[in-house]
Amino acid sequence: MILSMFPNSFIQGSGIRYKAAELFGRVSVAISSSFPVLSTSLEENYSKLSNSFQVSAEREPMSNPQQISASSSRFPDNIHFSSVSPHERYSQNSPFISQSLRDEARLRSTHFSPSEGQATPLINHPEENKDNSWCIDPLQDFLDFPENDPGQTGLLESNTGDIASDDRAKRIEWWADQLISVEDGPEPNWSEVLADANVTDARQKVLKPSTDIPTQHPQVHPQGQQHQPVSNEEFHAVANPLSMTPANKSRMRWTPELHEAFVEAVNRLGGGERATPKGVLKLMNVENLTIYHVKSHLQKYRTARHRPESSEGTSEKKSNPTEDMKSLDTKTTMSITEALRLQMEVQKRLHEQLEIQRNLQLRIEEQGRYLQMMFEQRKQMENEKSKASSSSLENPSAPLFESKQHSSPNETSMATELDVAKTGADTSHVISAPEDSSASLNQKQKAPETKTGEEVDPDDDESGHKPMKRARSEATAFSPKSALGNTL
Amino acid sequence: MKFGKRLQQQIEETLPGWRDKFLSYKRLKKLVNLISSSPPPSHRHCVEAEADFVYLLNHEIDKFNAFFMEKEEDFIIKRKELQQRLQRVIDTWGPNGARPSETNCKEDMAEIRKDIVNFHGEMVLLVNYSNINYTGLAKILKKYDKRTGGLLRLLFIQKVLKQPFFTTEVVSKLIKECESTIAQVFPVDEKEIGRREPTIRVTGEGVFRNTVAALLTMQEIRSGSSTRSQFSLPPLDLTDSEFIRTLQMNSPPIPIPIL
Numbered sequence: 001m002i003l004s005m006f007p008n009s010f011i012q013g014s015g016i017r018y019k020a021a022e023l024f025g026r027v028s029v030a031i032s033s034s035f036p037v038l039s040t041s042l043e044e045n046y047s048k049l050s051n052s053f054q055v056s057a058e059r060e061p062m063s064n065p066q067q068i069s070a071s072s073s074r075f076p077d078n079i080h081f082s083s084v085s086p087h088e089r090y091s092q093n094s095p096f097i098s099q100s101l102r103d104e105a106r107l108r109s110t111h112f113s114p115s116e117g118q119a120t121p122l123i124n125h126p127e128e129n130k131d132n133s134w135c136i137d138p139l140q141d142f143l144d145f146p147e148n149d150p151g152q153t154g155l156l157e158s159n160t161g162d163i164a165s166d167d168r169a170k171r172i173e174w175w176a177d178q179l180i181s182v183e184d185g186p187e188p189n190w191s192e193v194l195a196d197a198n199v200t201d202a203r204q205k206v207l208k209p210s211t212d213i214p215t216q217h218p219q220v221h222p223q224g225q226q227h228q229p230v231s232n233e234e235f236h237a238v239a240n241p242l243s244m245t246p247a248n249k250s251r252m253r254w255t256p257e258l259h260e261a262f263v264e265a266v267n268r269l270g271g272g273e274r275a276t277p278k279g280v281l282k283l284m285n286v287e288n289l290t291i292y293h294v295k296s297h298l299q300k301y302r303t304a305r306h307r308p309e310s311s312e313g314t315s316e317k318k319s320n321p322t323e324d325m326k327s328l329d330t331k332t333t334m335s336i337t338e339a340l341r342l343q344m345e346v347q348k349r350l351h352e353q354l355e356i357q358r359n360l361q362l363r364i365e366e367q368g369r370y371l372q373m374m375f376e377q378r379k380q381m382e383n384e385k386s387k388a389s390s391s392s393l394e395n396p397s398a399p400l401f402e403s404k405q406h407s408s409p410n411e412t413s414m415a416t417e418l419d420v421a422k423t424g425a426d427t428s429h430v431i432s433a434p435e436d437s438s439a440s441l442n443q444k445q446k447a448p449e450t451k452t453g454e455e456v457d458p459d460d461d462e463s464g465h466k467p468m469k470r471a472r473s474e475a476t477a478f479s480p481k482s483a484l485g486n487t488l
Numbered sequence: 489m490k491f492g493k494r495l496q497q498q499i500e501e502t503l504p505g506w507r508d509k510f511l512s513y514k515r516l517k518k519l520v521n522l523i524s525s526s527p528p529p530s531h532r533h534c535v536e537a538e539a540d541f542v543y544l545l546n547h548e549i550d551k552f553n554a555f556f557m558e559k560e561e562d563f564i565i566k567r568k569e570l571q572q573r574l575q576r577v578i579d580t581w582g583p584n585g586a587r588p589s590e591t592n593c594k595e596d597m598a599e600i601r602k603d604i605v606n607f608h609g610e611m612v613l614l615v616n617y618s619n620i621n622y623t624g625l626a627k628i629l630k631k632y633d634k635r636t637g638g639l640l641r642l643l644f645i646q647k648v649l650k651q652p653f654f655t656t657e658v659v660s661k662l663i664k665e666c667e668s669t670i671a672q673v674f675p676v677d678e679k680e681i682g683r684r685e686p687t688i689r690v691t692g693e694g695v696f697r698n699t700v701a702a703l704l705t706m707q708e709i710r711s712g713s714s715t716r717s718q719f720s721l722p723p724l725d726l727t728d729s730e731f732i733r734t735l736q737m738n739s740p741p742i743p744i745p746i747l
Contacts, residue, residue, distance in 0.1 A: 251554060253652055254561045256662070259568060297561065304565045336598060337674065340605045343696040344670060347605075350703045351612045351663055354619050357706070358656070361622065365645055372642055 252293040261286065262297060272302045491627055492517065494705050498620055501701035503610075506617065509555045511548055511624040519544065520628065524635035541632065545625070545644070549651060552621050556653035559614050566607060567662055574600055574673065601673055608666040609695035615656050615663070616702040622654055 265283035269275035277295040284294070492513050499510050519541040523534055577600055581593035625648055629641035648654060 251557055253557050254564055255658060256564050256567070259564045263568060297565075300562060300565055304562075304569050337601070340601055341674065343605055343609065344667075346696065346700055346703060347609045347612045348667060350706070351615060351660070353703065353706060354612070354615045355660065357619060358622075361619075361626070362649065365642075365649060368642055369646065 250290075252289070252297075254297065258286065259297075262294070262301070266298070266301070272298070272305050491624065495620065495624055498702065498705045501705070502617075502698055503613065503695070506555075506613075509551060510617070511552075511621045511628075512544065513624045513628060516541065516544060516548075516628045517631065520632050520635055523632070538636070542640075545628075548621075548625070549648065549653070552618070552653035553651055556614065556618060560659055563607075563611055563614070563659065563662055567666070570600070570604055570607060571669075574604075574669070597673070601670070604666060604670055604673065606695045608663060608670065609698070611659050611663045611666065613695065613698055613702060615659055616706070618653050618656050620702075620706075622648065 261284050262280065265280045266272055266275040268283060269279045275298070277291050277298055280298065281289060281291050281294045495510065495513050499507050502510075519537055522537040523541060577593075577596045581596065626641075626645060629644055632638060633641045
């Protein structure tokens with residue numbers, strides 16, 4: 001039985017901080033009977049999922065919709081029961097979250113449940129499980145969203161009209177399946193299962209509280225759910241700005257192109273004053289755009305047109321015109337244009353720096369992720385190696401020998417690739433990126449005081465010797481004995 | 489605590505309507521301290537605090553997303569408005585410079601220039617908002633991992649990177665577009681460039697002040713850290729814009745207690 005297996009795994013993995021993993025929610029438990037250290041499996045799942053996300057993302061939505069109604073009746077009681085208790089407990093024992101948030105959570109739960117359509121009978125506390133998808137299964141989410149095409153959304157929406165409740169339903173569905181038919185769930189579902197198991201089993205004190213709190217995450221919901229797909233879609237397909245939205249009040253991410261379509265529709269209907277949300281919606285003919293979106297956007301639009309100077313709706317805007325004129329207290333008189341020019345220059349500079357900073361941050365994370373994956377691969381290979389060596393069969397060891405041979409070249413090749421990258425040989429994009437950022441970081445660390453204008457400069461030849469040192473330290477960090485937290 | 493102080497400064501210097509939209513760094517830090525201070529035997533408290541931590545993190549992210557997307561929408565609308573307004577002004581008074589003696593034209597142009605510049609500034613401030621919140625999240629997650637030996641950071645950050653509030657491409661594009669518009673709309677005056685005051689004091693509470701504050705704060709945040717690692721940002725380089733360092737901030741407006 002799955003639930004009973006979990007405590008064992010956590011006890012085994014006690015040397016590692018399992019809590020982080022479970023908090024994060026993407027605790028995927030390897031199907032193999034001997035549960036490996038949980039953090040490893042977490043990472044395994046990560047890399048596995050990222051490799052096979054096509055499959056998993058497609059599989060999940062397909063299997064669910066038909067079964068939602070069938071198994072829903074079995075679980076509401078359980079879910080209701082278990083989700084009530086942490087709720088109460090939290091309101092009493094956790095002073096850190098303000099009471100107002102809690103109240104809001106409760107209000108929101110009640111607010112949303114009636115509007116969930118057919119999904120209502122399934123869930124009594126929609127917010128908690130919904131939020132599972134937000135913070136418990138972030139990987140699941142961001143795997144889901146880019147993969148969602150209209151075909152799939154159509155399928156999902158036809159059932160409940162609310163992707164949030166679909167996710168909930170999905171999870172409950174799988175949990176149901178797992179309880180009834182024990183082992184053979186598809187691998188990527190385990191994270192969901194565990195998350196739900198955590199939510200619903202009050203006895204699992206070890207697991208539960210940490211994953212429960214995230215589930216009681218009130219205002220996330222449709223906003224939390226919707227942000228990701230909307231933004232991904234916005235960037236990838238202008239024509240279809242929303243991939244999945246509920247029928248209800250979710251937040252829409254507007255783009256300039258979408259706004260153009262909006263303005264055109266409004267103009268065709270006689271201008272901002274005469275156009276109605278319904279008419280605009282119809283004319284725009286954008287999939288998944290709701291009348292609420294159009295309504296609020298129209299309101300903003302009208303406000304902007306009536307008072308062009310204070311269209312932001314914030315009071316500081318009004319103070320700007322006079323403030324900025326007088327905001328420069330200089331000895332000589334500057335023309336207004338000059339003042340504006342100066343302002344522009346500062347602003348441009350800030351923006352420039354922000355962009356650079358952001359790129360750096362992205363690369364830092366990329367590097368970190370890369371290192372982590374390498375580390376995990378290494379560990380995995382060692383695990384396999386140790387398993388194979390303990391088995392008495394000859395066959396397994398032969399292919400394992402091969403993989404071992406692959407693994408050591410891998411590890412040493414990474415170090416050598418880091419070295420090679422400095423000479424400009426670009427073995428792979430990912431490797432050269434960490435190389436660059438580490439090079440520049442090394443430079444900065446050596447010379448923090450002298451701001452010599454060396455920004456992130458991948459082609460800087462002076463940094464030749466430093467990446468070598470860095471590569472060595474990274475290579476040694478991959479030695480099997482190093483603790484997990486060492487490199488990161 | 490250094491970042492916390494800087495963040496606080498930033499919040500105080502920011503546009504009033506934005507003050508409560510920033511990261512609740514202090515609160516998160518308190519939770520992390522609580523988590524790490526309660527030893528494993530009192531498991532229950534530890535676990536609760538951790539759960540609260542994650543809860544709060546997610547709540548913060550939602551806050552950022554909501555605010556960011558709303559502002560972004562406003563900017564998209566406003567940009568169109570400004571474009572149309574500019575077009576109207578140009579059409580009314582002829583191409584810029586064709587009828588320079590018309591005072592009305594000049595006034596209108598000055599007005600719209602100022603509005604465009606402020607608009608630009610506000611967008612940049614939004615990007616700054618996004619960035620400083622991200623930085624705060626990264627820092628607090630790093631702290632969490634450090635104190636608890638957990639693995640939350642790497643994975644959580646991957647999630648954060650995909651959030652709307654961090655994916656600022658659209659706003660950046662609008663900003664660049666704004667810059668090119670301004671380049672067209674501003675008269676070219678060679679004499680004025682190069683004349684700089686040794687110290688320029690920035691007073692008042694406008695967008696300009698806020699951008700200056702943001703820039704200075706960014707510089708300070710990145711000037712050095714006791715816990716530098718491969719995840720740390722290098723120091724900010726502004727040497728090629730000396731004049732920015734000559735900018736001083738006057739006493740800030742009365743701070744509103746936030747957290």
